[in-house]
Structure formats: C-alpha cells, structure tokens
Amino acid sequence: MIEAQQLTKRYGEKTAVDHLDFVVRPGTVTGFLGPNGAGKSTTMRMIVGLDAPTAGSVTVDGRPYARHRAPLQEVGALLEAKSIHPGRSAYQHLRALALTHGIPRRRVDEVIDLAGLGSVARKRAGAFSLGMGQRLGIAAALLGDPRTVMLDEPVNGLDPEGVLWIRTLLTSLAEEGRTVFVSSHLMSEMALVADHLIVVGRGRLLADTTVADLVRRAGGDTVTVRTQDPARLREALAGPGVDITGQVGSEELQVTGLTAREIGLAAADHGIALFELTPRTVSLEQAFMDLTRDAVEYHATTTADRTPGRAA
Amino acid sequence: MSTLTAGTETPRNAGPARPAYRVSTRGVLRSEWAKLWSLRSTWITLALGLLFLVAFGLIAATRYRSGYASGTLDRDFASSTGLELSLFGTNFAQLALGVLGVLITAGEYSTGMIRSTLAAVPRRLPVLWAKAALYGTVVLVVGTAGAFAAFQIGSGILSGTPAAMSLTHAGVLRGLFGAGLYLGLVGVIGAALGMLLRSVAGGISVLVAALMLIPGLVTLLPSSWQGDIGPYLPGNAGQAMYALTHDATTLSPGAGLGVFLGWTALALAGAAYRLVRTDV
Ligand SMILES: Nc1ncnc2c1ncn2[C@@H]1O[C@H](COP(=O)(O)OP(=O)(O)OP(=O)(O)O)[C@@H](O)[C@H]1O
Numbered sequence A: 001m002i003e004a005q006q007l008t009k010r011y012g013e014k015t016a017v018d019h020l021d022f023v024v025r026p027g028t029v030t031g032f033l034g035p036n037g038a039g040k041s042t043t044m045r046m047i048v049g050l051d052a053p054t055a056g057s058v059t060v061d062g063r064p065y066a067r068h069r070a071p072l073q074e075v076g077a078l079l080e081a082k083s084i085h086p087g088r089s090a091y092q093h094l095r096a097l098a099l100t101h102g103i104p105r106r107r108v109d110e111v112i113d114l115a116g117l118g119s120v121a122r123k124r125a126g127a128f129s130l131g132m133g134q135r136l137g138i139a140a141a142l143l144g145d146p147r148t149v150m151l152d153e154p155v156n157g158l159d160p161e162g163v164l165w166i167r168t169l170l171t172s173l174a175e176e177g178r179t180v181f182v183s184s185h186l187m188s189e190m191a192l193v194a195d196h197l198i199v200v201g202r203g204r205l206l207a208d209t210t211v212a213d214l215v216r217r218a219g220g221d222t223v224t225v226r227t228q229d230p231a232r233l234r235e236a237l238a239g240p241g242v243d244i245t246g247q248v249g250s251e252e253l254q255v256t257g258l259t260a261r262e263i264g265l266a267a268a269d270h271g272i273a274l275f276e277l278t279p280r281t282v283s284l285e286q287a288f289m290d291l292t293r294d295a296v297e298y299h300a301t302t303t304a305d306r307t308p309g310r311a312a
Numbered sequence B: 001m002s003t004l005t006a007g008t009e010t011p012r013n014a015g016p017a018r019p020a021y022r023v024s025t026r027g028v029l030r031s032e033w034a035k036l037w038s039l040r041s042t043w044i045t046l047a048l049g050l051l052f053l054v055a056f057g058l059i060a061a062t063r064y065r066s067g068y069a070s071g072t073l074d075r076d077f078a079s080s081t082g083l084e085l086s087l088f089g090t091n092f093a094q095l096a097l098g099v100l101g102v103l104i105t106a107g108e109y110s111t112g113m114i115r116s117t118l119a120a121v122p123r124r125l126p127v128l129w130a131k132a133a134l135y136g137t138v139v140l141v142v143g144t145a146g147a148f149a150a151f152q153i154g155s156g157i158l159s160g161t162p163a164a165m166s167l168t169h170a171g172v173l174r175g176l177f178g179a180g181l182y183l184g185l186v187g188v189i190g191a192a193l194g195m196l197l198r199s200v201a202g203g204i205s206v207l208v209a210a211l212m213l214i215p216g217l218v219t220l221l222p223s224s225w226q227g228d229i230g231p232y233l234p235g236n237a238g239q240a241m242y243a244l245t246h247d248a249t250t251l252s253p254g255a256g257l258g259v260f261l262g263w264t265a266l267a268l269a270g271a272a273y274r275l276v277r278t279d280v
C-alpha cells in the first residue's frame, strides 16, 4: 500500500508534482497515467526516497521507504532512467543488490530465469538491447520478493512477447495480494491490465477512479436512439443505472447504461418504432485525452516558446 | 507469498514463508566488495598503480647507480637516500589509485547505478562508509606491498652506493608503511571527491589540483606565507608521512599524518553531506 499526502516536488520554478493525494491498494493493478511531464516518474522517485519531497509525504505500508528494515522486500522498483553499470553482467548486478539484504544466490538465479535472461546473464549489461535492459530492471525489481511492485513504463522497448509477459506478470503479482503500481501514457495499454487508475496532469491529480468509470464518464457507452414515441420509449427503458437525456419535442434520445441490443429488444417488446440506433464509441485514448486536455504540458503544436520535457 | 490480508496497515503481517531479509552493515560491505571486483577498471587501475610504484622506484634507483658509477650525478640526486629513490613512484601511483577512487563513486552517478544502489540502501551513508573503508584498505595493502617491493628491489640495485639502505635503517620501516598509508588515504579522498562532485572529470580534476597543482602554485606566494601554509597542504602533509628526513619547512611524520587525516575527514564530510542532502 502506497499513501501520498499532499505530495509536492518543485525543481526551482517548476512544480513537477503538485499536492498529490492518493492511495494505491494491494491486490489490484493500479495504473498511473498522465501525459509527458505530468510528474509520474518524479512521484515514483519520491516513493523510493531518491528525490525528497518539497512538501507533503509518501509512505509505503505505513512508513517512509527508507525506514524499512528491508526496503527491497517492501518495494521493488523499475525506474525510468537507466540504473545499471554497463560494465557488470546481469548476474553481478543482481548479486550486488542481493548482498545488501542477505538475499540468497538462489533468488538471483530465480529472477534471472523469471525475466528470461538466462542466456545472457553473464554478459556485460552494457551490451544489452533496450528490451533486455528493461527485463534486467524488472528482475531487479522482483529480487526482494516485494510487497509492492512499482514499474515506470515497463513495456518501453519490449517486443510483443515481452509486453504479453508484463501483462501476465502484473496480473499475477496483484492476484498474490501485492500492491502493483504501473505508469504509462498509453491508456489502451493500461486498460488491459489495470483495475484502478490514477490520472495526473501537470503534477495535479485529475482522476482517481476505475477504468470502467472513466470510460462511462467520458460518455463511452452512450447510445443515440431516434424514435417515433420518445416518451413511451423513456418509460420502457427506465431502470436502475440507466440515464436517458433528450430535448423535449425531439425524436432523439441519448441513452447510457444499456447496449444498443438491449434498447432494440425493449423497443420491439413495446412495439415502438425506431429510426436510428447508434452506439457512440469513445475510445479509451479519447477518454484520456478529454480528461487531460487542459493539463497537457507539451502540445505538439507548441514549438519555440516551450522547452521540451526531460528526455530521460 | 500470498499476502491477501486486508489489514496492510501493519507492515509486518507477512505470510509464513516470507524470508527475513534486512539491510546490514555486513551486507553493504559484501555488496560493495562484490561491486569493486566485478569491474575490469578496478583490476587494470590497481595493477597500473602497483606498476608505477615499483617501476618508477626501480628506474630511479637504476639511474642513481649508473650516475654514481660514471660520476655524473647531479647535486639534488646525489643526496638522495635509498628510501627516497625507491618511493619515487608514489607520485605516479597516487594518481592511478586516486583516480580509481573517484571512479568507484562518481562512476555510479555517470552510469545511473547510484539509483539502484540507493534504492537498496536508502539510508545512503553506509554506502559511502563501505566504499571508503573497503577501497582505502585495498589501496593500503597494495600500496604497502608495492612500497616494500620497490624498496627491496631498489636496495639490490643500490648496494655498494652511498644511497644503499636496509630495512633495519632507522625510519625506513616507518617510511614504507607511511607511503602505503598515504596511498590508502589518497584512495579514500578520491572516493570522497567522486561522491561529493558526482562527476568523474570533476573528481579527478580536484584530486589532481589538491595533490599536485596547489603545492606548486603556493610557491608563487610571498615566502613568509609559504612557510605558514605550505606544510599543511594535502600533498606536502602527505609526503611528510613517508619522508626520511624532516626540516623546518616540513611537518613531522606524526603531524603530517594528522593533517592528512584531517583533509581526508573533510572530504568525507563533504561527500556525506551532499549524499544525504541532494536528490539523485
Ligand atoms: N531532476 C529534475 N530537475 C528539474 N526538472 C525536473 C527534474 N525531474 C523532472 N523534472 C521536470 O518535472 C516535470 C515532471 O517530470 P516527470 O519525468 O516526472 O514526468 P513524467 O510524467 O514521468 O513524464 P513522461 O511520461 O515523459 O515520462 C517535467 O516538466 C520535468 O521537466
């Protein structure tokens, strides 16, 4: 469980994280979404104590990360920036981290196999491809068998097989009761694995919600119906969780909470003629962009007047 | 590892099979030890340092002997002792060994490894102490061994000349151990500077400036200042630790050691302050 209270980070003039309050709960995968420069990586660095908050605090299972006896057993983190010495092999890297905590050699071999690095474990990490480097980072995150797994854009550079591996891994980690916190700027990717979403923009919390709710709020399951008798159709469709809007005197209704199929069947049952039955599909990306439109730091159209976000 | 318990407020409600790992001083030392020896640069630079120490001592002794035989020794050289000649390589060895110290710490920043290191040891300071202690000890051992080797080989070359000396000569043992200790502390200072400046180039520059350039620059000062400041500079105080003869312009070996330890402590304190205070 990760709890942030009024978490704030300023770099000089720039406020990277702005009074964030959120809780990441165990047993589910929580997605951490936001456009470039939203403050996701900064928040994650503060969680593991690499950056100190300017104000506010963040705790992991009730205390600051640094106050745990075995931090690697508490949080396993894959950070955005490279965190490996290129001169060491994957095995040597993991072994050095394991030694600090008294983690046995056996566990090092285990995570190497788990991450699919068996064949390259003795090679210099400097020669690794982007995806292999990412796998090594994930192996390091799992090394301490942590209660909380926190991954900053884990699918970066992974091939389709790797992406699938990550998805299965995240789901199974959550099923084991661990807290799983994963950042991404790809809503569609998140929707496949995350149950819960924390959305940020320009350092501020924009939404703390579920995937289903976010889609609903963006109007993702609205069906447009045109009918001869709007008043009777309203009565026929009314029910819990169903929301119907439409202008008086108009043939057109907007229905949420029912599928087009359900509406069509209900209309047929009541003998009401329909002229149009159109589900309005809002993609997840659209929902995400609606939510973050005002908070997007670096629009593609702005050129000279803004400096781009840190590449790292 | 199934910890599907709802009350995660209490941090220690682990399932039965959960191993009891913990960060310990011993663990951090073992980790840093493994990190030290798993880089090729460690082996190469240590070998280079040892080579400089022995080879330059050997060259100095050989030159002295041939100069003595042919009667062409210049005056400075003529008054050299066997200890001075054998330890001639210290100046070069300290560069290699100090640079390796910088690499051990600043290299973590330039590669990004520091993020992994400090995520594993978020209290941070144990990493600095472990690196300084381990590397200091390694250089102390290598430096002392190198000093003895250089002296023994040098003695063989110098036997029969006025510079000839044996281990039993007063001050020789102290000088050889002093040189090893000096090199060990240079290694610690290098590691501290790397941690303080977080840059390989910056750390090496400051190290070279402190040990070699500043003593030279001070000779430009008015001579009354020179006498007050000169002996206390890191390079000069360090040299007093292994010099055989001491005069009014140098510190005694004990005082030299004290002053050089002070510089080491200062560098370590700066490194510790920055390590704890700044984001990585
Ligand atoms: N060390 C730093 N010094 C100065 N500014 C920083 C630093 N780290 C981050 N920032 C700034 O803080 C803001 C948030 O950056 P951060 O990397 O946390 O965003 P992000 O959400 O991870 O973005 P992305 O999706 O591109 O990875 C950015 O504007 C960035 O320029």
Ligand SMILES: [Mg+2]
Binding pocket: A040, A041, A042, A080, A152
């Ligand atoms: Mg980021």
